[in-house]
Amino acid sequence: MLVSATEMLKKAKAGKYAVGQFNINNLEWAKAVLLTAQENNSPVILGVSEGAGKYMGGFNTVMGMVNGLIKDQNITVPVAVHLDHGSYDGAKNALAAGFSSVMFDGSHYPIDENIAKTKELVELAHSQGKSIEAEVGSIGGEEDGVVGKGEVADPQECKLIADLGVDMLAAGIGNIHGSYPENWPGLEFGALDDIQKLTGDMPLVLHGGTGIPEDMIQKAISLGVSKINVNTECQLTFAAATRKYIEEGKDQQGKGFDPRKLLAPGFQAIKDTVKEKMELFGSVGKA
Numbered sequence: 001m002l003v004s005a006t007e008m009l010k011k012a013k014a015g016k017y018a019v020g021q022f023n024i025n026n027l028e029w030a031k032a033v034l035l036t037a038q039e040n041n042s043p044v045i046l047g048v049s050e051g052a053g054k055y056m057g058g059f060n061t062v063m064g065m066v067n068g069l070i071k072d073q074n075i076t077v078p079v080a081v082h083l084d085h086g087s088y089d090g091a092k093n094a095l096a097a098g099f100s101s102v103m104f105d106g107s108h109y110p111i112d113e114n115i116a117k118t119k120e121l122v123e124l125a126h127s128q129g130k131s132i133e134a135e136v137g138s139i140g141g142e143e144d145g146v147v148g149k150g151e152v153a154d155p156q157e158c159k160l161i162a163d164l165g166v167d168m169l170a171a172g173i174g175n176i177h178g179s180y181p182e183n184w185p186g187l188e189f190g191a192l193d194d195i196q197k198l199t200g201d202m203p204l205v206l207h208g209g210t211g212i213p214e215d216m217i218q219k220a221i222s223l224g225v226s227k228i229n230v231n232t233e234c235q236l237t238f239a240a241a242t243r244k245y246i247e248e249g250k251d252q253q254g255k256g257f258d259p260r261k262l263l264a265p266g267f268q269a270i271k272d273t274v275k276e277k278m279e280l281f282g283s284v285g286k287a
């Protein structure tokens with residue numbers, strides 16, 4: 001069932017668990033995540049970056065595919081389709097195409113401009129019964145081979161943005177996208193606690209869910225994180241399973257690989273990864 005992320009995240013915050021956002025790239029990804037959510041009776045958020053949306057053919061194609069899967073595969077658990085790190089125009093286009101949720105990543109704008117644009121998009125999303133995520137303090141990651149430490153959000157700025165009526169807030173607490181470097185000092189729980197105290201019931205979002213030790217994930221959830229984004233880990237397990245299948249040379253004697261068989265191990269690997277995360281985040285059985 002396609003829904004906004006609002007209710008599922010309110011329930012998660014109150015119940016002290018987190019809903020996973022799993023980014024999708026194609027049909028196999030979307031089907032694997034949806035089936036795993038249904039099998040585990042878990043709410044789920046499908047993350048779609050602007051690049052992945054473009055790759056899949058556009059936002060309308062994404063919604064056609066996901067709505068079709070929900071119907072044909074009898075997916076009854078709550079599913080939100082969420083634009084990940086959306087630009088101002090991207091958020092508007094995703095809403096127009098039927099996304100049930102968007103993130104507006106205005107963290108690179110000066111705070112006043114981030115506020116003005118966020119305000120406008122909050123009104124637009126809510127007028128359609130949809131949810132919106134904003135970000136304060138940029139999430140670090142690898143750029144041109146340089147791994148940057150994630151910025152730590154200013155709690156007062158978080159409060160300012162939270163008060164604009166967003167449904168979830170991504171606050172940088174030293175988290176980064178992609179794998180973490182050996183010398184990563186870990187999440188800044190002091191900052192998370194300060195942010196949670198000032199923003200109250202606001203569901204907080206932890207980006208960069210790949211590679212964060214399990215005890216840190218659990219502590220973050222106990223301090224108000226209700227949505228955790230995972231992308232790289234599914235890519236790694238998908239690639240490893242596909243590579244293994246190719247190396248085993250299971251082609252069809254001169255006809256090349258059967259495309260369905262070729263993608264099956266990767267599909268299963270995504271399912272296994274998503275299930276593991278849903279168990280860790282505590283969302284199993286919470287649909």
Ligand code: 13P
Binds near residue numbers: 179
């Ligand atoms: P990872 O790729 O580190 O799992 O992060 C995903 C993410 O935060 C998407 O917004």
